[in-house]
Amino acid sequence: MNDTAISLRLGAWWEANARDLPWRFGRATPWGVLVSEVMSQQTQMSRVVPYWTDWMERWPDARALAEAPKAEVITAWGRLGYPRRALRLQECARVVAEDYADKLPRTYDELTALPGIGDYTASAVMSFAFGERIAVIDTNIRRVLSRVFLGVESRGGATSPAERALANRMLPKDEILGCDADVADNAGSAEHVVNSTIRGGKRSRLHRGERPSVTWNQSVMELGAVICTAKSPLCDTCPIADDCAFLKAGRPGLGERRTRPRQRFQGTDRQVRGLVLAALRELPAGATLPREDADKLWKDQIQLAACIASLDDDGLIEILDGGLRLPS
Ligand code: SF4
Structure with missing residues (x-):
């Protein structure tokens, strides 16, 4: 070769x-x-x-x-x-x-x-x-x-x-x-x-x-x-x-991987976090998404609350008394 x-x-x-x-x-x-x-x-x-x-x-x-x-x-x-x-x-x-x-x-x-x-x-x-x-x-x-x-x-x-x-x-x-x-x-x-x-x-x-x-x-x-x-x-x-x-060699083991297959997106925290961020991005600059509107974004309220908290921890959103907004 x-x-x-x-x-x-x-x-x-x-x-x-x-x-x-x-x-x-x-x-x-x-x-x-x-x-x-x-x-x-x-x-x-x-x-x-x-x-x-x-x-x-x-x-x-x-x-x-x-x-x-x-x-x-x-x-x-x-x-x-x-x-x-x-x-x-x-x-x-x-x-x-x-x-x-x-x-x-x-x-x-x-x-x-x-x-x-x-x-x-x-x-x-x-x-x-x-x-x-x-x-x-x-x-x-x-x-x-x-x-x-x-x-x-x-x-x-x-x-x-x-x-x-x-x-x-x-x-x-x-x-x-x-x-x-x-x-x-x-x-x-x-x-x-x-x-x-x-x-x-x-x-x-x-x-x-x-x-x-x-x-x-x-x-x-x-x-x-x-x-x-x-x-x-x-x-x-x-x-x-x-x-x-x-x-x-006949392409032995084609496609085999050591790592686990990727987690499906549907139903994951990634999907829920994405929904929250997408809703906030659509608002006019500086606007707040009322908490009751945020709560309608996902049926599982426990998962939703955890995702909102994690977005806040990551500095991607701010949680206010009445709702959520993107950080200033
Ligand atoms: S596509 Fe990849 S596996 Fe196939 S001949 Fe080219 S380098 Fe080899």
Whole structure:
């Protein structure tokens, strides 16, 4: 098996097939890339696009988000799910604005010290926004690497040391293709974003000066999202099928996972919390939802009361004498 050939074939596939998401191809600032990654953590990227676009128009940088009223931030998060992420993102924005003069820090340690930013998001920002050579490890990448190089199904759960070692081993070296080092070093700067603005389509990674490790991370992740999916991989159309150990082995244990299947949404606290927040988002700014109206949102009053209390604990709503409202 030739690792370089796999990397080149995946890169060519990425070049021709990558989804044209607005934060890709150098069109977003590092802060915009970070926002896209936080929004995509529990939500499909295609669903994130309209939210991200509105969000970045309204709050184009960390300082703007830091100064926004909480209620507006929660409302703009809309139906992206897990709304505590919105508040964590605003906390992150405050630290970036105050401690880093509104510029996202560039080191792994500084990024992971920001509120709500873990290993995956920090690595993704370093690779996709700053062009640094670092292995990005998410569910899709773990699945593809495990299948292609080890011939076994990735079973979920926490990333194992072996998976991390595999991701580091397979990360291509960074010889820059078709550009000088200054271009890549400037990746993510305001100037780079302007210079890379795409008119009428995607720009070649050669013209963007994208490093091989960045292309690798993006292409493996994209393959896992659209071709090498968990349950129904499209091996017939896969650009690296000839080199895939999992396919050669007859796809043993396809779709098996170590983790338990996801809890159904219907009837869960997540659903009830979502109903309460949706009702509050529909009110005019600053308005209160009378308690008797809130009580009609869900039949099980004990579950409803617990969910309202948990939303209050999370800082997502305020409980007043007469009702509920989004935090000011
Ligand atoms: S051949 Fe099939 S299992 Fe292997 S990487 Fe491609 S889609 Fe995934």
